[in-house]
Amino acid sequence: xxxxxxNPVIVVxxxxxxxxxxxxxxxxxxxxxxxxxxxxxxxxxxxxxxxLKIMIGLNKPFSGQILYxxxxxxxxxxxxxxxxxxxxxxxFQSGALFSSMTIKENIELPLQEYTDLDPVMxxxxxxxxxxxxxxxxxxxxSPAELSGxxxxxxxxxxxMALDPQVLFFDELSAGLDPVTAAxxxxxxxxxxxxxxxxxxxxxxxxxxIYKIAHRVLMLDKEAKGIxxxxxxxxxxxxxxxxxxxxxxxxxxxxxxxxxRFYVK
Amino acid sequence: MTTxxxxxxxxxxxxIDAELEDLNLTLYLVGEFGLKNLTAFERDIRQEISRxxxxxxxxxxSKVCYLDSAAALALLQMEKDTNYQEIKFLLVNLSDESKxxxxxxxxxxxxxxxxxxLPDKDSFIRKIGQSSSDIAGDFAKFITFIGELIVAMAYMxxxxxxxRGKDVFFYVQRAGVDGLPIVALIGALIGLIIAFMSxxxxxxxxxxxxxxxxxxxxxxxxxxxxxxxxxxxxxSGSSFAAEIGTMVVNEEVDxxxxxxxxxxxxxxxxxxxxxxxxxxxLTVYADFFGxxxxxxxxxxxxxxxxxxxxxxxxxxxxxFDIITSLIKAGVFAALIAAVxxxxxxxxxxGAQDVGKFTTSAVVTxxxxxxxxxxxxxxxFYYIK
Ligand SMILES: Nc1ncnc2c1ncn2[C@@H]1O[C@H](COP(=O)(O)OP(=O)(O)OP(=O)(O)O)[C@@H](O)[C@H]1O
Ligand SMILES: [Mg+2]
Numbered sequence: 081x082x083x084x085x086x087n088p089v090i091v092v093x094x095x096x097x098x099x100x101x102x103x104x105x106x107x108x109x110x111x112x113x114x115x116x117x118x119x120x121x122x123x124x125x126x127x128x129x130x131x132l133k134i135m136i137g138l139n140k141p142f143s144g145q146i147l148y149x150x151x152x153x154x155x156x157x158x159x160x161x162x163x164x165x166x167x168x169x170x171x172f173q174s175g176a177l178f179s180s181m182t183i184k185e186n187i188e189l190p191l192q193e194y195t196d197l198d199p200v201m202x203x204x205x206x207x208x209x210x211x212x213x214x215x216x217x218x219x220x221x222s223p224a225e226l227s228g229x230x231x232x233x234x235x236x237x238x239x240m241a242l243d244p245q246v247l248f249f250d251e252l253s254a255g256l257d258p259v260t261a262a263x264x265x266x267x268x269x270x271x272x273x274x275x276x277x278x279x280x281x282x283x284x285x286x287x288x289i290y291k292i293a294h295r296v297l298m299l300d301k302e303a304k305g306i307x308x309x310x311x312x313x314x315x316x317x318x319x320x321x322x323x324x325x326x327x328x329x330x331x332x333x334x335x336x337x338x339x340r341f342y343v344k
Numbered sequence: 345m346t347t348x349x350x351x352x353x354x355x356x357x358x359x360i361d362a363e364l365e366d367l368n369l370t371l372y373l374v375g376e377f378g379l380k381n382l383t384a385f386e387r388d389i390r391q392e393i394s395r396x397x398x399x400x401x402x403x404x405x406s407k408v409c410y411l412d413s414a415a416a417l418a419l420l421q422m423e424k425d426t427n428y429q430e431i432k433f434l435l436v437n438l439s440d441e442s443k444x445x446x447x448x449x450x451x452x453x454x455x456x457x458x459x460x461x462l463p464d465k466d467s468f469i470r471k472i473g474q475s476s477s478d479i480a481g482d483f484a485k486f487i488t489f490i491g492e493l494i495v496a497m498a499y500m501x502x503x504x505x506x507x508r509g510k511d512v513f514f515y516v517q518r519a520g521v522d523g524l525p526i527v528a529l530i531g532a533l534i535g536l537i538i539a540f541m542s543x544x545x546x547x548x549x550x551x552x553x554x555x556x557x558x559x560x561x562x563x564x565x566x567x568x569x570x571x572x573x574x575x576x577x578x579x580s581g582s583s584f585a586a587e588i589g590t591m592v593v594n595e596e597v598d599x600x601x602x603x604x605x606x607x608x609x610x611x612x613x614x615x616x617x618x619x620x621x622x623x624x625x626l627t628v629y630a631d632f633f634g635x636x637x638x639x640x641x642x643x644x645x646x647x648x649x650x651x652x653x654x655x656x657x658x659x660x661x662x663x664f665d666i667i668t669s670l671i672k673a674g675v676f677a678a679l680i681a682a683v684x685x686x687x688x689x690x691x692x693x694g695a696q697d698v699g700k701f702t703t704s705a706v707v708t709x710x711x712x713x714x715x716x717x718x719x720x721x722x723x724f725y726y727i728k
Contacts, residue, residue, distance in 0.1 A: 136602050165604035176599035179591075190603055 087114040089246055089278050090135065095144035097130050104130050106304045108144070110297060112246065117272055117279045117292050119312075121327060122299035128282045131299070132250050135280065136170050137161050166194055169239030173251045175231035177223035183210070183234050184219035190241045209237040213267060229260035236267065245278060247271075252283040265291050286328070298324060354409040358385050362392050367399040378412040386418050393426065400432035405442055416445045482708075489608075489686040493616065496609040500617075508614050515618030519580040523626060526579075527572055531630035534567055535559055535637025543645055552646045556653045557660035559638030560631075564661060564669050568631040570717055573676035576623055577709035581684035584615050585705035588688025589698040597689070612685040616678060623677035624670045631669070668724050675720075676713050683709045 088111035097104045104127035112118050120128050133139040135146060137153050145152045153164050177186050187206045191197060197205070210216050213233040223231055239247055252268075253261035265288045271277055272292075283289060289296060289312050296315055298308040300323050308315055308324045316328040358375035371392060377385055393401055403419065405411075423433040438446070466474065500507050542558045588611055591597050600607045635657055642653040687705035691697040 133598075138598055138601055162604040165602055168602070170599065170602040172595040172599055174594060176595040178596055178599075179594065180587075189605075193603075193605065 088112060089114050089148070090280075091145075091147040092135070093145040093147065095131070095134065095146065096142045097127060097134060097139075098142045103304055105299060108299075108305050110306065110309065112278060112280055113295075115272070115276045115278055116294045117268065117281065118295050118297065119289050119293035120280065120282045120297045120299065121284065121289065123301060123327075126299045126301040128299060129250055132248055132280070132282060136168060136248050137164060166190075166242060167245045169242070169244035169247045171232065171235045171239050171247070171249045171252075173254060174228075175223070175235035177231060177234055177238065179223050182220050182222055183215070183226070183237075186223070186234065187238045187241050190238070194242060205241075209240060210234075212240070212271070213237045214263070229256050229264070232256070232264065233267070236264075240271070240277075243275065243277075247277055247279045249279065249281045249283070252281050253285050253288055254283075261285060261288060264288075268292050298327065360385065360388050360392065364396075367397065368402070369393065369398050369400070370402045370404060372404045372407060374407040376410040377408060377415040378410060379414045382414055382418055385415075386422070389422060393422070393431070398431050400434065401426055402434040402436055404437050405435065405439065406437035408439070408442060411442045411445055413445055413448060416442070417449055420446075420449060485690070486683070486686055486708075489689070490682060492608050493612055493682055493685075496606060496613050497616070499609060500613055506609070507617075508610070511614035512618045512621075515580075515615050516622055518583070519576060519619055520622035520626060523576065523579055523622075524629060527575055527626050527630050528633045530571060530575065531563070531568065531633035532637035532640075534571060535563060535634030535639075536641055537637075538562055538567075538634075539638035539641035540645075543641060552648070553656065555646060556635075556638060556642055556648070556656035560635050560657040561660050561665075563631045563634035563638075564665050566717070566721075568634060569627050569669050569672045569676060570713060572623060572627045572630045572673065573680060573713045574710055576619065576626065576677065577680045577684075577706050577713065580615075580619060581680040581709045582702050582706050584681060584684030585687040585702045586698055588612075588685055589691035589701055592689065592691045593693060593695075593698065607689070608685075611688075612682070615685055616681040619677040619681035620674055623680075624673040627669060627673040664728065668720070672717065672720050675716060679712045679716065680709045683712065 090112040092108060092110050092112075095108045096106045108131070120131065122128055130139070134141045134154070141154055144154070146154050148164050148167075151160060151164070153161060156164075177183070178189070181189070184206055187209055188202060191202045191205060195202075206219060207216065210219060213236050215230060215233055215237065218226070218230070218234070223234070226234060236247075249268075253264055256264065268279060268281070269292055272279055281292070293312050296308070296310065296312050297306055298315075299305065300307040303323075307321060308319060310318075312328075315324055319325050319328065355375045358373065358377055358381055361372040361374065363370045363372070369392065371389060373385075389403075419435065423435075426433045435446075539555055539559050542555050543552065546552055546554060546558075588597070591611070597607050597611075600610055638657075639650065639653050642648045643650060648656075684705045687701040687708070691701050
């Protein structure tokens with residue numbers, strides 16, 4: 081699919097994040113386009129989770145803006161922020177299902193809160209969502225009774241309950257076996273194609289990046305910002321930046337400052 | 345058993361053979377070199393080296409059958425030390441495995457200064473100052489939380505349909521119904537103890553008849569509310585803190601935020617409401633059992649009939665006391681639940697935090713209960 085660059089859903093402008101004196105990234109700007117799957121990559125500790133948390137309105141940046149339909153979500157009132165939140169879905173690393181509720185109640189929650197559907201319709205929607213993530217029949221299980229991969233899928237079902245415009249995923253396939261991870265990738269692609277949902281995904285899995293990403297953003301800790309942007313295949317082919325090639329070729333960059341002991 | 349190369353006849357000891365030729369020392373290492381014998385072989389090698397003036401030291405690895413990273417590190421440190429003394433230090437005849445072990449040691453890592461120093465151990469005075477200012481900070485946070493809670497409660501009163509009735513019911517069950525047996529038991533025992541103690545004193549002046557009044561007065565005015573509140577703080581305040589704290593750790597609270605739910609309205613309001621409903625009822629229950637406990641003594645030791653005991657008790661009870669006792673119970677309930685929830689939200693990460701704030705929830709709640717009770721005592725005295 082070709083992404084229409086002209087149609088941004090979310091515009092990130094000159095974003096800076098810091099914890100105390102520790103600047104995580106500085107002056108980061110990019111756009112998330114309608115219907116695309118944007119993958120954010122970068123070494124551990126470069127600020128991907130921090131960026132995501134700001135984008136979903138959970139944390140405030142040090143400076144900069146995030147525009148959604150012309151509204152800067154970093155500075156609006158809680159009330160308007162909640163409007164934004166109803167248009168996005170978030171999948172946390174562990175699924176973050178409410179452990180005191182069943183799977184059904186988890187998905188039911190946003191539907192009850194934000195719609196005036198009757199209970200029968202809500203039930204049917206829940207069944208449909210569970211079918212989409214391949215968990216049909218599990219509505220009365222509690223989260224503790226599901227495996228890690230199932231929890232993630234249930235989390236996706238909950239995140240998709242209100243058919244959000246944008247879905248955010250942190251560490252999409254961390255801690256999952258390759259088969260489950262591949263299933264999750266298929267689910268992402270299918271959802272994106274069928275519903276046109278825009279997705280912002282943080283992941284480390286090279287294979288899944290090639291499979292799902294329309295565009296990749298690479299953050300770097302030293303550069304404190306974006307060091308590369310583009311289609312994954314192009315990045316792999318054309319990149320000259322050692323930080324980029326090392327990620328896509330899975331090699332540790334040679335650090336001239338690092339001396340290892342060696343012996344004849 | 346199949347033998348891997350490492351296990352191949354590796355002797356469980358080590359030997360160092362020295363050979364000296366014109367100030368050039370060669371040490372042949374034989375056997376196993378690792379964490380287990382590091383101190384010993386390091387001492388031996390250093391002894392060999394320091395025995396006389398040398399030009400070079402050569403360490404021969406050809407007969408080493410086991411080497412671990414700690415042993416390799418020790419050898420590298422000896423290399424540094426000998427280099428200081430301008431003695432050449434050579435490692436020769438290493439197997440590929442040994443070379444591999446040397447290659448995992450990064451010199452930069454050894455020299456790297458810690459990014460952050462541990463905070464200095466504070467002096468006693470400083471600690472006192474710190475914890476006093478922490479208490480002030482905690483109090484400010486608690487007041488802010490109470491404010492948010494009141495806003496959320498007000499919202500709930502204006503939009504009753506947003507209240508999660510199922511949750512309220514659940515906590516009424518947990519904090520109230522499940523707490524009945526222990527409240528009853530403790531209530532009865534306290535009543536019994538007061539009756540017995542006052543009987544011991546009052547019988548000396550022949551004033552046994554006042555025991556029922558004393559028991560019911562003490563239970564209803566002070567002991568019933570305060571004891572019930574302390575029990576609820578231990579049972580429910582702690583569990584609220586632990587529950588919310590665990591939800592914070594599991595990112596469930598973050599998830600609530602991103603779904604546009606106010607965690608206070610969603611998690612704290614049902615708990616606070618349920619506790620406010622339940623504690624006054626539990627208090628009445630405790631009062632009854634306290635009087636019942638006193639009656640056991642009254643009937644068995646004081647030669648009072650059940651009828652006189654009850655009529656004496658009722659005579660001493662005033663409606664005002666019952667009402668104030670219920671008001672107190674309600675305020676204690678709100679404090680316990682609010683403190684429990686607030687401490688839960690203060691958890692940042694990890695199991696340790698959950699434990700810390702759960703404890704703090706109980707301690708703070710009990711402290712606040714006692715302080716509020718004294719304020720009430722004075723206030724009611726003047727109102728009356
Ligand atoms: N709550 C916090 N307080 C202080 N510093 C933090 C906090 N959270 C993150 N950091 C710092 O911010 C930087 C970025 O962290 P972040 O979690 O965003 O990394 P990440 O790119 O998601 O890494 P990973 O791939 O390992 O998840 C790190 O240097 C970390 O030390
Ligand atoms: Mg992360």
